[in-house]
Amino acid sequence: MNTSWENDKITIRLEGRIDSGNAAAVESEISDALKDHTASAVILDAEDLEYISSAGLRIILRLRKKFPELRIINVKSDVFEVFEMTGFTEMMTVEKAYRRVSIEGCEEIGHGANGSLYRIDKDNVVKIYNNPDALDDIQHEREVARLALILGIPTAISYDVVKVGDSYGSVFELLNARSFSKILGTEPEKLDWCVDEYVEMLKRIHSTVVPEGKLPDMKETVLSWARFMQDYLPEESGKKLLALVEAVPHDDHMIHGDYHTKNLELQDDEVLLIDMDTLAVGHPIFELGSMFNAYRGFFELDHKAIESFQRFSYETAEKFWYKTLAKYLGTDDEKVIRSVEDKARIIGYTRLIRRSVRRGGLEDKDRKAEIDHWTKELIELLEKTDTLLFENDLEDTNKHKDLDIEAVEDNLDEVMAYVDENLEAVGCSMKAQMQIDIAVEEIFVNICKYAYHPEKGRAVVRVEVSDDPVQVKITFIDHGKPYDPLLKDDPDVTLSADEREIGGLGIFMVKQTMDAVEYEYKDGSNILTLVKNL
Amino acid sequence: MLDIKKNLEESRLEFVLDGRLDTITAPQLEEEVKASIDGITELIFDFSGLAYVSSAGLRVLLSAQKTMNEKGTMVVRNVSDEIQEIFDVTGFSDILTIE
Numbered sequence: 001m002n003t004s005w006e007n008d009k010i011t012i013r014l015e016g017r018i019d020s021g022n023a024a025a026v027e028s029e030i031s032d033a034l035k036d037h038t039a040s041a042v043i044l045d046a047e048d049l050e051y052i053s054s055a056g057l058r059i060i061l062r063l064r065k066k067f068p069e070l071r072i073i074n075v076k077s078d079v080f081e082v083f084e085m086t087g088f089t090e091m092m093t094v095e096k097a098y099r100r101v102s103i104e105g106c107e108e109i110g111h112g113a114n115g116s117l118y119r120i121d122k123d124n125v126v127k128i129y130n131n132p133d134a135l136d137d138i139q140h141e142r143e144v145a146r147l148a149l150i151l152g153i154p155t156a157i158s159y160d161v162v163k164v165g166d167s168y169g170s171v172f173e174l175l176n177a178r179s180f181s182k183i184l185g186t187e188p189e190k191l192d193w194c195v196d197e198y199v200e201m202l203k204r205i206h207s208t209v210v211p212e213g214k215l216p217d218m219k220e221t222v223l224s225w226a227r228f229m230q231d232y233l234p235e236e237s238g239k240k241l242l243a244l245v246e247a248v249p250h251d252d253h254m255i256h257g258d259y260h261t262k263n264l265e266l267q268d269d270e271v272l273l274i275d276m277d278t279l280a281v282g283h284p285i286f287e288l289g290s291m292f293n294a295y296r297g298f299f300e301l302d303h304k305a306i307e308s309f310q311r312f313s314y315e316t317a318e319k320f321w322y323k324t325l326a327k328y329l330g331t332d333d334e335k336v337i338r339s340v341e342d343k344a345r346i347i348g349y350t351r352l353i354r355r356s357v358r359r360g361g362l363e364d365k366d367r368k369a370e371i372d373h374w375t376k377e378l379i380e381l382l383e384k385t386d387t388l389l390f391e392n393d394l395e396d397t398n399k400h401k402d403l404d405i406e407a408v409e410d411n412l413d414e415v416m417a418y419v420d421e422n423l424e425a426v427g428c429s430m431k432a433q434m435q436i437d438i439a440v441e442e443i444f445v446n447i448c449k450y451a452y453h454p455e456k457g458r459a460v461v462r463v464e465v466s467d468d469p470v471q472v473k474i475t476f477i478d479h480g481k482p483y484d485p486l487l488k489d490d491p492d493v494t495l496s497a498d499e500r501e502i503g504g505l506g507i508f509m510v511k512q513t514m515d516a517v518e519y520e521y522k523d524g525s526n527i528l529t530l531v532k533n534l
Numbered sequence: 535m536l537d538i539k540k541n542l543e544e545s546r547l548e549f550v551l552d553g554r555l556d557t558i559t560a561p562q563l564e565e566e567v568k569a570s571i572d573g574i575t576e577l578i579f580d581f582s583g584l585a586y587v588s589s590a591g592l593r594v595l596l597s598a599q600k601t602m603n604e605k606g607t608m609v610v611r612n613v614s615d616e617i618q619e620i621f622d623v624t625g626f627s628d629i630l631t632i633e
Contacts, residue, residue: 412558434586434616441588445557493625497599505624506589512623 001026003033008040014049018056027059042067047074047097052082064092071095095135098163101126101171109179110262111309112275119174126162126169127275134168135161141170141277144215148276151208151254155273156265176268180261184320185311191320197271198264199327202287205273208254210281218255218282219248222289222347228354233379240382241350248283248388255280255287260294261310261320285388288325288340289347295321297348301370329394332402333464340390342381347388349378407448407459407478415444415461422463423472428534435513436472439530442506443476443485451480451526470534471515475527482521485528486511535559537583538566545606546576552583555591564594571598575606582612587620599629609633 002013012033018026034042042063064070071093075083083094103118103126110117114137115129129137138161145157158170180194226245230238256263257278265272280286295317299306303314310317325337353374361367403418405411419440423433440461447459460477490511491504511517516531536559537552547570555563571577577598587595595610602608611633613621621627 409557412556431616431619434620437586438588438620441556441590445590494628495625497596497629498603500596500629502593502597502600503589505592509589509620509624 001029001033005037008038009043010034010037010039010041011043011045013045013047014052016048017051017053018049018059019051019053020055023053023055023059026056027062030059030063039067042070044070044072045074046072046076046079049076049079052079054086057082057086057088060088074098098161098168101162101164101169103128103164109177109182110265110274112263112277113258114277115275117274120171123173123175124171125174125177126164126171127158128164128167128169130167132166132168137277138168138170144279145276147210147214148208148254148273148279151210153205153208153254153273154270155276172274174265174267174272174274177265177272180264180266181310181312183266184261184316188312188316191316192323194261195320195323195327197266198261199324201264201271201273202256202259202324202328205254205256205259206284206287209252210254212252215254216280217250218257218280218286219245219250221280222248222282222286222350225350225354228357229350232353232357232375233382237379237382240385241346241378244346244382244385244388248285251283252281253284255282255284257287257290258294259287259291283389285340285343285390286347288344289351291324292321292341292344292348293352297345297352297374301373302366329390331394336393339393342385343388343390346378346381346385349374349381353378403461405459405461407444407451407457407480409445409448412441412444412448415440418461419463419474422465426465426470426472426534428472432532432534436474436530436532439510439514439532440474442510443528443530446485446506447476447478447480447526450483451478472532472534474530474532476529478526479524480526483526484519484521486517486519536562538563540566540570542570545574546578547571547574548578548580550580550583554586555584555594556586556588557590560588560590560594563591564597567594567598571601574602577602577606577608579608579610580612581610581614581617584614584617587617589624592620592624592626595626595630607631 001015004011010033012030044060060070060072072083073095074097075094076097080094080096083089088094101120103120106118106120108116109119109125110127114131115127117125117127119125131137138158142158145155148155149157156172156174158172160171162169162171180198183190184194222245223242226242229241233241256273256276257280258275263273263275265274294310299314299317306312306314306317322337325341326332329337329340331337353371356367356371361371403415405414416437419436420433423436428436444459444461451457451459457478457480462475462477464473464475465471466473485507488504488507490508491500510530514530515533516529518529520527535553536555539550539552541548541550549563549566551563553559579595599608609631613632618627618632621630621632
């Protein structure tokens with residue numbers, strides 16, 4: 001009989017037949033094997049066990065009294081039937097022998113933190129775990145995937161555990177599925193569609209409340225990263241990082257933890273989330289942090305590297321990430337988007353630095369350069385950041401929402417109120433405010449009168465205020481006839497009243513009082529921009 | 535919003551304006567002027583309560599000035615600095631008589 005120890009865990013290989021003829025001998029062999037050490041766990045490996053009679057089963061029962069956690073693994077199907085019929089499978093862990101699967105020549109279709117996904121045939125994929133002792137991981141992933149499914153997240157659940165070489169794998173049914181990475185890499189025109197679907201799933205995950213204790217708390221994980229970082233950051237930055245993470249409130253909503261386009265699959269018309277082993281609960285900023293890494297953080301110094309991972313370019317990744325943030329946050333305001341991104345970067349860099357340091361990155365020249373870059377960025381971000389929460393950023397953006405309004409003169413007061421409200425926030429002089437009001441009135445009334453005449457249409461007014469330089473930028477967009485009001489000749493303001501024509505003054509006043517006026521016709525829209533320095 | 539008060543003394547007409555003279559309100563003033571300008575030789579606009587004049591307002595002033603050039607005088611009074619600025623930029627300071 002073969003036995004092997006791993007720390008205080010013993011694996012005993014059962015062989016051939018165990019019946020009343022040899023049961024006593026087998027039992028004394030087992031107790032000999034256990035005699036010298038104190039075993040905390042006993043595993044019976046039944047790979048070579050051909051038959052077991054009730055005499056053999058009684059040995060196992062007696063052994064289990066001493067070792068309640070006893071497990072029997074690698075059980076052949078004939079033998080498994082015996083364990084099943086006698087009720088053993090309900091009393092203790094009895095695991096079937098695993099089917100062997102080869103992935104030679106199979107396409108890698110997904111890649112996550114803990115393993116890779118291969119298509120083994122038309123309908124099935126296998127996820128191979130990096131960890132050689134992955135049975136617990138597999139069990140964990142199966143449980144969380146089941147939980148997610150029950151809570152309404154479309155995902156695939158594994159139906160079989162297999163052996164691939166020395167690793168374990170779990171098998172899923174995934175028909176005709178293509179990852180979003182593959183779609184983005186081969187059909188760039190679908191980028192906006194991918195963003196929409198990707199964000200919809202993300203929002204679905206983040207709006208799912210998880211019963212307490214079912215999933216790990218991401219905040220604890222990030223706190224442990226922040227503690228690790230204390231040795232690799234200046235004292236002040238380290239403290240700030242820890243304080244920022246600590247200040248993030250507990251959140252019982254789901255986060256995926258490794259949400260990038262390789263983990264989202266399109267199966268026929270259905271979008272499926274896969275690679276569920278990183279599922280957790282927590283504030284969405286933690287999710288955004290790991291998402292930032294998947295598109296930007298990892299590849300900031302080595303843009304090419306993303307292509308072997310995601311199968312699309314760094315430019316595509318940047319665009320996808322930015323549009324995803326905009327859509328997720330529900331704003332086009334670049335200032336707000338970048339501000340939330342900066343918070344995500346803090347989480348992202350923290351994770352990247354820790355990961356690379358732990359993998360010996362400080363001893364490798366290129367890896368060290370990356371760590372230095374991430375650390376420098378992180379220190380700068382920590383200096384200017386007071387919170388990782390982004391709800392307030394969004395409140396600001398709501399104030400600065402575009403005004404989308406029917407272009408009729410009766411709406412002038414509403415337009416003025418909208419503009420003035422935005423101006424109040426910056427505090428501008430009476431004189432400047434009047435000049436801006438006059439300009440806004442001219443442009444808006446122009447659109448009302450001419451853009452759609454004789455039909456009616458809408459206009460969008462956008463006010464953007466910047467601090468440095470202190471400046472207000474007002475943009476008018478209409479979809480009417482192309483018309484550049486700036487082409488109009490200026491009136492001669494030196495003429496006498498009798499010589500002067502009534503009208504034509506409006507645009508002239510705008511040009512005189514604003515610091516910049518620009519017109520552009522683009523994609524069927526008249527876009528007129530006013531800039532006034534305050 | 536524009537509040538228009540009218541003081542008529544024989545051939546002397548004074549408009550006291552309160553509020554904003556813009557695209558929406560300028561037509562009101564234009565109508566008032568048209569309706570009462572017959573036989574007037576002295577037209578006065580009092581801007582002490584006026585906060586804002588856009589080009590629509592300027593048009594009304596210019597058209598009134600043209601009319602009065604033929605039959606008398608027109609004066610604009612109590613102009614705020616901000617509105618004076620508008621008159622300067624548009625050359626209206628030279629056209630109008632501002633007191």
